[in-house]
Amino acid sequence: MRVEQIAVFLENKSGRLAEITSILADNDINIRALSVADTADFGILRLIVDNVEKAKTILRDGGFTVGKTDVLAVEVVDKTGGLATVLKSLHRACINVEYMYAFVNKTGENAVLIFRFEKMDEAIEVLQKDGFTLISGAQICAL
Amino acid sequence: MYWEQKKECMARSELQQLQLERLKTTLRRVGATVPFYRNRFSELKLDSGKVKSLDDLRRFPFTTKQDLRDNYPYGLFAIPLREVVRIHSSSGTTGMATVVGYSKNDIANWSNLVARILCGAGVTADDMIQIAFGYGLFTGGFGLHYGAERLGASVIPISAGNTKRQIQIMQDFKTTALVCTPSYALKMADVMMDMGVNPNGLSLRFGLFGAEPWSEAMRSEINERLGIRATDNYGLSEIMGPGVAGECQECNGLHVNEDHFLIEMIDPDTLEPVAPGEVGELVITTLTKEAFPVIRYRTRDLTRLMPEPCPCGRTFVRVHRMMGRSDDMLIIKGVNVFPTQIESILFDIEGTEPHYRLIVERENNEDKLTVMVEVVESIFFDAMKKQRAFMEMIRKRMASELGIGVDVKLVEERTLERFDGKGDRVIDKRKL
Numbered sequence: 001m002r003v004e005q006i007a008v009f010l011e012n013k014s015g016r017l018a019e020i021t022s023i024l025a026d027n028d029i030n031i032r033a034l035s036v037a038d039t040a041d042f043g044i045l046r047l048i049v050d051n052v053e054k055a056k057t058i059l060r061d062g063g064f065t066v067g068k069t070d071v072l073a074v075e076v077v078d079k080t081g082g083l084a085t086v087l088k089s090l091h092r093a094c095i096n097v098e099y100m101y102a103f104v105n106k107t108g109e110n111a112v113l114i115f116r117f118e119k120m121d122e123a124i125e126v127l128q129k130d131g132f133t134l135i136s137g138a139q140i141c142a143l
Numbered sequence: 144m145y146w147e148q149k150k151e152c153m154a155r156s157e158l159q160q161l162q163l164e165r166l167k168t169t170l171r172r173v174g175a176t177v178p179f180y181r182n183r184f185s186e187l188k189l190d191s192g193k194v195k196s197l198d199d200l201r202r203f204p205f206t207t208k209q210d211l212r213d214n215y216p217y218g219l220f221a222i223p224l225r226e227v228v229r230i231h232s233s234s235g236t237t238g239m240a241t242v243v244g245y246s247k248n249d250i251a252n253w254s255n256l257v258a259r260i261l262c263g264a265g266v267t268a269d270d271m272i273q274i275a276f277g278y279g280l281f282t283g284g285f286g287l288h289y290g291a292e293r294l295g296a297s298v299i300p301i302s303a304g305n306t307k308r309q310i311q312i313m314q315d316f317k318t319t320a321l322v323c324t325p326s327y328a329l330k331m332a333d334v335m336m337d338m339g340v341n342p343n344g345l346s347l348r349f350g351l352f353g354a355e356p357w358s359e360a361m362r363s364e365i366n367e368r369l370g371i372r373a374t375d376n377y378g379l380s381e382i383m384g385p386g387v388a389g390e391c392q393e394c395n396g397l398h399v400n401e402d403h404f405l406i407e408m409i410d411p412d413t414l415e416p417v418a419p420g421e422v423g424e425l426v427i428t429t430l431t432k433e434a435f436p437v438i439r440y441r442t443r444d445l446t447r448l449m450p451e452p453c454p455c456g457r458t459f460v461r462v463h464r465m466m467g468r469s470d471d472m473l474i475i476k477g478v479n480v481f482p483t484q485i486e487s488i489l490f491d492i493e494g495t496e497p498h499y500r501l502i503v504e505r506e507n508n509e510d511k512l513t514v515m516v517e518v519v520e521s522i523f524f525d526a527m528k529k530q531r532a533f534m535e536m537i538r539k540r541m542a543s544e545l546g547i548g549v550d551v552k553l554v555e556e557r558t559l560e561r562f563d564g565k566g567d568r569v570i571d572k573r574k575l
Contacts, residue, residue: 007524009518009523011553011555037527039531044530064555066520067524071343098526098529114502116526
């Protein structure tokens with residue numbers, strides 16, 4: 001149920017994000033979702049792509065520092081309160097979110113929430129118990 | 144103004160005779176009491192009894208900081224510990240620190256030599272001396288303190304830090320002489336401006352500065368902003384601490400207390416003597432130290448001899464203000480920092496050879512060290528909180544192991560130029 005995400009270290013210099021996305025495009029890798037966390041000096045780019053291993057290799061070859069982490073993807077109906085119900089359930093179980101980001105699928109009916117937890121296994125248990133839909137990396141790419 | 148005119152102005156021929164006698168005694172003593180020197184002398188078949196001139200010292204081997212570290216803590220002491228009355232230690236990590244000891248006579252001599260420096264700078268028994276050097280293992284605080292008391296001046300042992308309080312006390316206690324690092328003097332001038340204190344309203348007349356590199360431009364700025372006469376003084380804990388050399392009121396080079404220290408100037412690469420007046424590395428042999436005598440200590444400080452007679456009348460030779468280092472040691476906020484220390488901390492954290500660059504700057508008269516580190520996978524995190532916690536961890540470790548605060552900046556892999564020499568990893572932007 002875990003989804004593989006790649007993270008890339010970026011200095012705050014102009015053109016770096018463009019460089020990464022060009023490298024991915026040149027190698028026919030599709031970005032499904034992304035988020036950037038940044039400080040004044042540097043940023044951390046996180047990506048969900050359709051070919052994790054290839055993306056990792058080519059970015060590394062391109063001179064970037066690349067990490068791979070597991071995240072969880074929760075599919076919810078795209079309506080008011082969708083995210084709130086998920087967070088409430090996690091809060092009840094005392095599970096902290098390290099970071100999260102979201103995107104809406106092509107049909108616009110469902111939203112996909114990407115979560116990173118410190119306690120991944122417990123989070124999976126809680127989310128499944130409360131009846132949320134966890135989707136796989138392959139499912140994300142098929143959306 | 145002399146503290147001991149007979150000594151400070153003795154004829155060169157008489158001085159050289161005194162130096163030779165003291166040198167022979169020192170060589171004989173270390174050869175008899177310190178295994179390190181005994182072994183070295185016997186390996187090289189050197190007989191201290193056969194020394195007939197000061198030039199004969201050149202046949203003896205140098206002593207380096209590494210030798211001091213290898214004999215940590217008491218290996219180079221030449222008297223039993225029960226006769227040692229004081230211990231000091233140079234800055235550095237636990238593993239790299241060096242320890243020095245003093246006998247009762249050493250402390251008396253040290254105090255006297257510092258009194259000479261103070262007197263030469265114009266300070267008298269009527270002065271109120273504020274000592275803003277750190278008191279502790281560092282020789283600066285206690286060295287100046289004992290010297291000032293020996294001189295008969297009044298001492299304010301305020302130690303380092305808390306600038307506003309320093310200034311308050313300077314006003315209230317009517318301080319006439321300030322002892323600290325030159326950059327701290329400028330910082331005080333800045334803080335006085337913030338506090339609305341007019342330096343011209345203070346009683347301050349003299350400033351004795353040392354423990355870090357500075358320049359003639361800094362001297363002028365200090366003189367102008369604080370309305371004082373700033374003089375330079377030099378010392379190092381391995382030799383004694385402050386009191387090795389100091390400027391007279393001519394403010395043109397530091398007189399070496401040659402009756403207690405024999406100096407040589409060498410080319411740091413060939414180890415041969417440089418021509419008189421040429422820049423070289425200062426090498427010092429102690430002539431009167433009892434607890435911790437040192438033979439031909441390589442200070443790594445670069446300077447040049449100024450053999451011309453000084454108008455002040457002292458016959459002791461002058462050395463130019465220290466011009467730099469012959470190794471890669473950095474002096475940051477008066478603390479000795481070696482790039483290798485930072486490298487080993489990073490290596491320990493990353494588990495591989497780190498790529499880093501050190502940037503030294505002086506902002507608002509305070510030294511600032513920035514460590515630029517290339518981010519490799521082992522130190523890269525997808526969560527910002529963890530990445531920042533990691534940077535904080537590096538900062539804390541460096542602060543505790545180096546003794547100074549650093550800024551850590553993460554940069555992308557393969558963006559720092561690759562160098563063979565370690566010295567090249569340092570960019571010193573300080574304009575002194």
